Each structure stands twice: as C-alpha cells, then as structure tokens.
Amino acid sequence: MLARIFINRPVLACVFSIVILLLGGISAGLLPVAEYPEVTPPIVRVTAYYPGANALVLADTVAAPIEQQVNGVEKMLYMTSQSNNDGSYTLDVTFAIGTNTNMAQVLVQNRVAIAEPSLPDVVRAIGVTTKKRAADILLAISLDSDVNPATGKPYYDALYMSNFATIQLKDAVSRLEGVGDVFIMGQQDYSMRVWLDPDKLASRNLTVTEVIKVLREQNVQVAAGQVGQPPASRGQDFQYTLSTLGRLIEPKQFDDIVLNTDKNGEITYLKDVSRNTLGAKSEDIMSRLDRRASSGVAVYLLPGANALDTADGIKAKMRELEPRFPPGLKYAIVYDTTPFVRESVHEVQKTLLDAIILVTIVILVFLQDWRSLLLPVIGVLVSLVGTFAVMKVMGFTLNNLTLFGLVLAIGIVVDDAIVVLENIERWMEKGLAAREATMKAMEEITGPIVAITLVLSSVLLPSTALGGLVGQFFRQFAVTISVSMLISAVNAMTMTPALAVLFFRNRKPGKHAEDKEALPWWGFGLLGGLATVWLLTPILGPSLGLTTGEGHGESAPGGLGASLAGLGATLVLAFPGAVGGGVLGWFMVRPVNWTLGFFFRGFNWVFDWATRVYGQIVGWCLRFSAVVLFVYVGLIVLTGFGFSRIPTGFIPMQDKGYLVTNIQLPDSASLERTLEVTDAVEKIALETPGVAHTLCLPG
Structure with a gap:
C-alpha cells in the first residue's frame, strides 16, 4: 500500500x-x-517598400513573387496582403493555433529569401522584413505638442513628431522584453521632395527619367579611397583617407545637382527645373490626438509574452525617456488593453x-x-x-x-x-x-x-x-x-x-x-x-x-x-x-x-437537529417516490426548455473602456474631405462625458 x-x-x-x-x-x-488563453492564430508579417510605385505596380512586381513562394508554407491557414499607393506592401501569414512562432517565422523567411531575386533592385536594397507578432495592439502611445503662445501654433508639426518617434522611441521600445513589433501610425519620415516643372523640363529637352537617373548617380555614398596607401613611392611620409560628400541632406545641395551641360557650356542645375524642399515622404495617412496633429506609436506583443509585464516595461521606459523630450513635446498612452x-x-x-x-x-x-x-x-x-x-x-x-x-x-x-x-x-x-x-x-x-x-x-x-x-x-x-x-x-x-x-x-x-x-x-x-x-x-x-x-x-x-x-x-x-x-x-x-x-x-446541536429533519424528509420522499420522480422529471424538462431559450455566445459582452469607429468615404475621396468628416466625429466624441482622448488616423 x-x-x-x-x-x-x-x-x-x-x-x-x-x-x-x-x-x-x-x-x-x-x-x-x-x-x-492564447486563442488567436500566430501571425508572421512580411513588409516591403517600393518608392514611387502605386498599388498595381506593387501587386505585380512585389506581391506576386513573394506570395507565390510563401503560399503553402507548412501549417499555414491563410494569408492576406495589402498593396498601397504609397509604395508600402504588407503580407500577413496566419498559422494554425499552437504553431511554434519561431519556426513559422523561419519558414516564411526562407520562402521570402527564395523570392528576393525576382524583386526590383530598389526593393531589395531597402530590404524585406519578416516579423512575428500578436494580432492585436497591446497599447498605443501618442506624441503631442503644446501650443506656442507667441504664435498660437504648436511648437512641433506632425513631421517632426513622427521623425522623433522613429529615432527616439521606436528602437528603445523595440528592445524591451515581450515587444513583438513597433509601428509608427501615420509615419512621415523626412524626405527631399523634388517638385519638377514640366514646362522647364521640356524647354531643356529633359525627361523625368533622366532627372531620376542623375539623382541616383549624384546622391550616393562612396568610398573614395586613400592617398599614400601602399604600395607607394619611396619617401611617402603620410597616408590619408579621403572623405567625400556622400548623400545630400540639404535642399541647397540638391539645388546644385548638375543635370546636363549643353554644347555651349551652359549648365543646367536641378533648381532650374524644380522646387526642392525638405518634407514628409508620405502624407497619405495622418495621426491626430484630440483633433490636433500628433504621431502615434502602436506596440504589438510578442506571442507568448507576458502582456502586463511588457506594458509595465513600456510605461517605465517612456517615463525614463520623457526628460529627454524637447520642451513643449509630451506623450500620452491613449490606448491600453492591460488595465482591464x-x-x-x-x-x-x-x-x-x-x-x-x-x-x-x-x-x-x-x-x-x-x-x-x-x-x-x-x-x-x-x-x-x-x-x-x-x-x-x-x-x-x-x-x-x-x-x-x-x-x-x-x-x-x-x-x-x-x-x-x-x-x-x-x-x-x-x-x-x-x-x-x-x-x-x-x-x-x-x-x-x-x-x-x-x-x-x-x-x-x-x-x-x-x-x-x-x-x-x-x-x-x-x-x-x-x-x-x-x-x-x-x-x-x-x-x-x-x-x-x-x-x-x-x-x-x-x-x-x-x-x-x-x-x-x-x-x-x-x-x-x-x-x-x-x-x-x-x-x-x-x-x-x-x-x-x-x-x-x-x-x-x-x-x-x-x-x-x-x-x-x-x-x-x-x-x-x-x-x-x-x-x-x-x-x-x-x-x-x-x-x-x-x-x-x-452549532452541533443545530446541525444534529437539521440532520434529523433531513432524515425525515428523505423518508417521506422514499414513501412517495412516484411524486418525487414526477417532480424530478418536470425539473429536467424545465431545464431543457430554459437552456433552449437562453441566448448563446462565446464570450460575454465586456466594457474595456474604448470604442473603435470606422469611417468609410466614397472611392477617390480626398484627404481634405476625409479630414472634414473625421474632425466632426472627433468633436462629437470629445464633447461626450467620460471621453478622455480620441486617436484618429485619417487617410
């Protein structure tokens, strides 16, 4: 025993x-x-970027080669892709529940590597990334600017805040344990915008293709070599590494790019046919906090990570970074799933x-x-x-x-x-x-x-x-x-x-x-x-x-x-x-x-009395067993009837403290038209008692 x-x-x-x-x-x-419990299927996301391409070009040159290779990967349930007019491409590969996310990422990465030789050179140069992450956002951080009392305008515009979030926040948060992915909502990276004048191009017998070719040739980072590098002549006392002007960063530098020289020796500069400004790479999507321009940072959880510990780590990191913010810039956590x-x-x-x-x-x-x-x-x-x-x-x-x-x-x-x-x-x-x-x-x-x-x-x-x-x-x-x-x-x-x-x-x-x-x-x-x-x-x-x-x-x-x-x-x-x-x-x-x-x-006296009463009730039930069985069957019937009448559901409705609204305008609606509608919706929401913040992503 x-x-x-x-x-x-x-x-x-x-x-x-x-x-x-x-x-x-x-x-x-x-x-x-x-x-x-973890019930959502694991997702592996593939992202690529093709500058200047529209959705149709992306679908033909980027989406098709990648999806042909990724389709049918082991334990894949389905995949969804999105090709956007801003040149961005995303592919979400959903795997069966219980699939090892590390292995799933490796399998997708191997398939993408097979497809890379078929991609355009510029796409391969920028890189195709493969990441694993949870399906839903863990929390969202929004950067907001105070208003300058002297001018009545914010200290910082959306472009500055988006660039600050990319440089100062994204990498710092991405390194935290449990973070699967960090996404800048309405990202507006700094970019040199070249506004070509068609009439001036035609007068100088230039085409857009020729301008692009010159820009690629003259806006490069090269290794210029060394002076006095062995083997050198005898008596060489010094050896210098040459530094040359690499990628251009100022509009004035772009203005001075030489496009061509005619037979009379007249030089045509880029500024002669265009207006060059430093602006946002893409303004198709905006981020707004409480009807003001902002920059949103969405953080996704790593599959299997502790949501509460990860969120606490992100909040601690933000408090650590806050003293480094420039004056007038502040942040707010506008969406957080962890309090509930x-x-x-x-x-x-x-x-x-x-x-x-x-x-x-x-x-x-x-x-x-x-x-x-x-x-x-x-x-x-x-x-x-x-x-x-x-x-x-x-x-x-x-x-x-x-x-x-x-x-x-x-x-x-x-x-x-x-x-x-x-x-x-x-x-x-x-x-x-x-x-x-x-x-x-x-x-x-x-x-x-x-x-x-x-x-x-x-x-x-x-x-x-x-x-x-x-x-x-x-x-x-x-x-x-x-x-x-x-x-x-x-x-x-x-x-x-x-x-x-x-x-x-x-x-x-x-x-x-x-x-x-x-x-x-x-x-x-x-x-x-x-x-x-x-x-x-x-x-x-x-x-x-x-x-x-x-x-x-x-x-x-x-x-x-x-x-x-x-x-x-x-x-x-x-x-x-x-x-x-x-x-x-x-x-x-x-x-x-x-x-x-x-x-x-x-207590013992009361319990003994209750036991005796219970024994008497049981004896009565045994003597009138037919009545007891009839009542028992009736209760079973009522139970079945009530079971059939009660509404069914998977999870009870719960109030998690946030409301998501989707606004769909007719096709070809401009961003200005979209902003008019979203601004009205934000105004209604902010005037509603109990609303703390509104985060809007018009595009």
Missing part, C-alpha cells in the same frame, strides 16, 4: 510535498498573465483567496480542531501551488479561465483530505491508536480516492479533445482542474496520512472531544502578521520594493527574483505583528477557545 510507505517515513512525505510547493511557487512567478486584464485577473485572484478563507472557516466550524484543520488546508495549498508547475511546463498562462479552474478546484481537492481525516478519526473513536487507525483508514479509502479522481477527470479531460477555437479556449480550464485533483489525490495518499500520525499521536483513543483545541496560540501570531502586512504595505511598501504601480496602472515587476524580493519584504512587514500576536495569543488562547467551544456546542 502506497500510504504505508509514507506513514512509516513521514520525512519523505514532507519532502515530497515541499518539492511540489517549491516547483509550483517558482513557476507561479514565471507564468505569463493574460485575460484569456489587470483588474479582471485581480478580481479572480481575490475570489481565489476568498474561497480559501471560506473553506478554512467551514472546515474549522465542522472539525473544531486546529490539527484537523491543518491537514485539509495544507492539502489545498499543495494542490493549488503544485498546479502552477504543470501549467508552466504546458505553456499555460495565468488567465481568467485557469484561475477560475483553481477556484472551482478548491471545493474538490479539499474533499480528499477531509475523507482521509474523518475516516482516521472514526477508527480512533473505536479505540485504535493514531498509527493503527491511519493504516486501517487508508486500507479502506485508497481505492475510493483514486476512483473519485478518475471519475472527475473523465468528466473534464474530454473537453481537451475539442478542436478549433473553443477547444483551445477551454483546454487550460479543464487541465488545470484535473491536475489539481490529481495532485490532491497523491497528497491524500502520501502527506495527509503521514501528518495525521504526527498530529494525533498524543490523542487518546476513544471519545476525545475534550482533546480538541479550536485555535493554537501561534495562530494569533499568524493573524497579527497578516494584519501588519495589510496595514503597513501602503505606507512602507514602496520603500521595500512592494510598489504596485497603482499610480500608473501597473503591477509589481514579475519574475523569480522579484517574487523572492517581494516575499522577503512581506516577511519583514509581518514580523512585528507576528511577534505581538504570538505574545497576545499565549495569554488569550484559553478564553478564546472556551468561547469557541460554547459556539461549537450550539
């Missing part, structure tokens, strides 16, 4: 449970936090804690002895904490479904320890000593414990075989409960009987109600420590590293090191309360237990 091994070796049983607790505790600090996730997960965690407290109180009321209370409570903690280790191995996250699974598992896993405990006490009341009673009890209930665990698991585990989105959604829920039940069953057959022998070895066999003690003196120390942690954390927590980041909607830093540091700080705060509570408990434990004993006697 398995239990006999651990009863005879209690140290082995304790070490076994401690190992489970350590593995689970370490894994809990490493688990990613999310609202729901944080609050929803926090509420479930509170529910989990409340469930543990309620279960502890119920066990104490019924068992009325702290020794009997410890066994089920330890069993619950080992089962729940040990589940985190399996969740980490299986790639799960701490989300609403897994936490709800743990909440439901509390009421299930506590039964195993209580069944063992009650059976041990029953044999002790018959006169057996603690060891013999435990041996006898485990011989009787080992089989039922295994059977109960298998039956309950057989109800839940089949849901893991469901395919598609629903199966992926509920798989973590079912596995979490099943794993906790399995650990509970193992714990009930190993540690619970071993500890029962240790706890009850001094209890006299037979009727031993007088031996029961509701609370130990050190229990007051435990309560005192919890009280000081609750009271002192808001005051001393920040100085001890227990910052919750409530001012910025952030949580404490994650990871194993942060978890251990937080545990140490919590113990420091708990120490004074634990000492004071322990001293108080030494003197107060007897009167408190006497008062609880009086309450328990009243």
